[in-house]
Amino acid sequence: MTPLAENGETVLVLAPTGRDSSLITEMLQRETIPCHICAGVDGLAERLGESAGLALLAEEALIGVSLAPMLRALDKQPAWSDFPLLFLTTTGSRPTETSMDLLKLLGDEANVTILERPIRMATLLSSVRSAHRARRRQYQVRDYLARLKQKDEELLQTQKLESLGVLAGGVAHDFNNLLTGIMGNASLAIECLPREARHLRTVLEDVVSASERAAHLTRQLLAYAGKGRFIIERIDLSEIVRAITHLIQSSIPKNACLRLELADDLDAVEADATQLQQIVMNLVINAAEAIPADRSGEVVVTTRNEELGAGRPGQAFAAGEAGPGRYVVLEVRDNGQGMDDATRARIFDPFFTTKFTGRGLGLAAVLGIVRSHKAALEVQSAPGAGSTFRVLFPAVSAAVTGDVGRGAGDGAAARRDAATILIIDDEETVRRAAKATLDHYGYETILATDGKQGVEIFTAMPDRISLVLLDLTMPGIGGEEVLRRLKAIRPHVRVILSSGFNEMEVIERFNGAGLAGFLQKPYAAGTLAARLRSVLAPGRIGPS
Numbered sequence: 001m002t003p004l005a006e007n008g009e010t011v012l013v014l015a016p017t018g019r020d021s022s023l024i025t026e027m028l029q030r031e032t033i034p035c036h037i038c039a040g041v042d043g044l045a046e047r048l049g050e051s052a053g054l055a056l057l058a059e060e061a062l063i064g065v066s067l068a069p070m071l072r073a074l075d076k077q078p079a080w081s082d083f084p085l086l087f088l089t090t091t092g093s094r095p096t097e098t099s100m101d102l103l104k105l106l107g108d109e110a111n112v113t114i115l116e117r118p119i120r121m122a123t124l125l126s127s128v129r130s131a132h133r134a135r136r137r138q139y140q141v142r143d144y145l146a147r148l149k150q151k152d153e154e155l156l157q158t159q160k161l162e163s164l165g166v167l168a169g170g171v172a173h174d175f176n177n178l179l180t181g182i183m184g185n186a187s188l189a190i191e192c193l194p195r196e197a198r199h200l201r202t203v204l205e206d207v208v209s210a211s212e213r214a215a216h217l218t219r220q221l222l223a224y225a226g227k228g229r230f231i232i233e234r235i236d237l238s239e240i241v242r243a244i245t246h247l248i249q250s251s252i253p254k255n256a257c258l259r260l261e262l263a264d265d266l267d268a269v270e271a272d273a274t275q276l277q278q279i280v281m282n283l284v285i286n287a288a289e290a291i292p293a294d295r296s297g298e299v300v301v302t303t304r305n306e307e308l309g310a311g312r313p314g315q316a317f318a319a320g321e322a323g324p325g326r327y328v329v330l331e332v333r334d335n336g337q338g339m340d341d342a343t344r345a346r347i348f349d350p351f352f353t354t355k356f357t358g359r360g361l362g363l364a365a366v367l368g369i370v371r372s373h374k375a376a377l378e379v380q381s382a383p384g385a386g387s388t389f390r391v392l393f394p395a396v397s398a399a400v401t402g403d404v405g406r407g408a409g410d411g412a413a414a415r416r417d418a419a420t421i422l423i424i425d426d427e428e429t430v431r432r433a434a435k436a437t438l439d440h441y442g443y444e445t446i447l448a449t450d451g452k453q454g455v456e457i458f459t460a461m462p463d464r465i466s467l468v469l470l471d472l473t474m475p476g477i478g479g480e481e482v483l484r485r486l487k488a489i490r491p492h493v494r495v496i497l498s499s500g501f502n503e504m505e506v507i508e509r510f511n512g513a514g515l516a517g518f519l520q521k522p523y524a525a526g527t528l529a530a531r532l533r534s535v536l537a538p539g540r541i542g543p544s
């Protein structure tokens with residue numbers, strides 16, 4: 001049975017003071033039923049809302065008294081509540097005016113039991129017990145309704161995410177293709193500029209950096225919608241933190257001191273490295289920005305292994321659930337301004353921000369990544385007391401192994417000549433930008449406007465093509481099918497897959513199919529060239 005206080009089973013007693021009320025309370029106490037003697041109808045009305053299970057009213061206490069406060073309090077009860085009233089008549093008479101008035105006032109719907117006196121204690125006790133039972137069933141209905149409401153909210157959240165996913169996916173696909181054109185051409189133009197054209201260089205660098213910021217926004221949206229880049233590897237979280245904090249150190253405010261407490265013996269986690277970096281970056285930047293400009297503060301990033309037992313106290317996960325088991329924990333703690341409850345309730349909403357220049361996408365992205373990694377996230381914060389964000393990733397016991405998605409011969413020097421690259425992409429801007437870059441770096445290029453044409457060209461000259469740069473999402477024959485057909489013609493064909501977003505399953509399947517590399521759109525000219533160089537290592541040039 002549920003504890004009494006939690007579900008409100010106190011019997012409110014309204015009876016003339018003296019023998020009557022002391023007899024009733026004595027009896028209830030003997031049966032360990034909690035009770036409370038109310039001083040008048042006002043007192044009863046006040047207690048109706050809090051932990052009350054039923055009311056026991058003696059008629060004598062109601063004669064000539066206004067029942068309005070009690071009726072108002074009963075009206076305010078929630079829809080599931082049908083508050084039980086036990087009404088004790090005056091001794092030995094027919095129903096009096098007071099009883100009749102009360103019944104009329106309460107109406108037909110009220111849950112009133114009339115007990116005529118003289119009453120035996122056993123009868124009273126069994127009436128109290130049966131009213132309690134009825135009340136408990138009401139509590140069950142209340143809990144059931146609360147669970148339904150929570151499920152509804154979860155469903156709504158899922159639907160919201162799904163439609164955002166469709167939107168983000170569509171935006172990412174088109175937007176990243178356009179950005180590839182902008183960024184690719186601008187970065188290539190920078191490389192081709194004569195030394196003296198300094199002014200033009202600055203202008204073009206601004207174009208590249210604006211398109212990088214636009215690409216960052218798209219990545220945050222995609223991450224929130226659970227459609228971010230997704231190449232699952234076994235990863236050492238400490239290493240990720242070390243690398244990314246090194247990079248962002250210069251971009252966080254100077255009054256924030258960054259301290260790392262990273263475990264060396266960390267279990268591996270199965271995750272996408274880029275998305276983990278995104279989590280660390282967003283949390284650390286937020287923590288640093290939470291430190292008021294007029295004082296210094298500290299941001300501590302901790303990683304550790306943690307074993308969760310059953311029934312861990314005080315867990316308030318903002319996302320996901322962490323059952324008993326082994327976890328790798330990432331904790332970002334700051335002693336900044338902290339948050340009040342109203343802010344904390346909204347921080348994961350996309351576009352919620354309290355900052356002048358904020359976009360409100362940082363934590364939304366973190367939440368999406370946490371969800372898609374089946375991790376859990378908890379937040380502790382109070383105004384003036386700083387904030388702690390903790391992400392718990394399920395640990396993988398085996399040791400950390402090498403990178404997936406990187407082709408053989410990574411890091412080898414380039415040999416530009418002789419290599420012919422087949423570019424298959426349905427977007428003209430992308431094809432032209434990639435071609436311009438590859439021309440610049442001395443590669444031969446052949447262009448295909450869709451999957452069908454790509455396969456036809458490859459079929460006609462399989463021995464001439466050193467590498468295929470393949471778009472994932474195309475109308476007609478998509479990237480996955482093209483890859484399959486190319487492999488059927490030449491099993492060891494080197495293919496670099498390029499996309500603005502990736503479906504996890506596709507990438508996982510591609511891994512098995514021996515993809516030479518992956519290129520996230522949008523990419524700059526230098527990135528494309530470096531990726532080609534790493535795949536076309538010396539000795540591996542030409543058709544394999």
Ligand SMILES: Nc1ncnc2c1ncn2[C@@H]1O[C@H](COP(=O)(O)OP(=O)(O)OP(=O)(O)O)[C@@H](O)[C@H]1O
Nearest residue numbers: 286287290347353354355358359360361362363387
């Ligand atoms: N460590 C923190 N301390 C205090 N408040 C925080 C902290 N982290 C987040 N917040 C609050 O949560 C809000 C949302 O954070 P989020 O990272 O999603 O967006 P943002 O930082 O405002 O903008 P963006 O990250 O897109 O540049 C912040 O505006 C801030 O009010």
Ligand SMILES: [Mg+2]
Nearest residue numbers: 282286362363
């Ligand atoms: Mg932020």
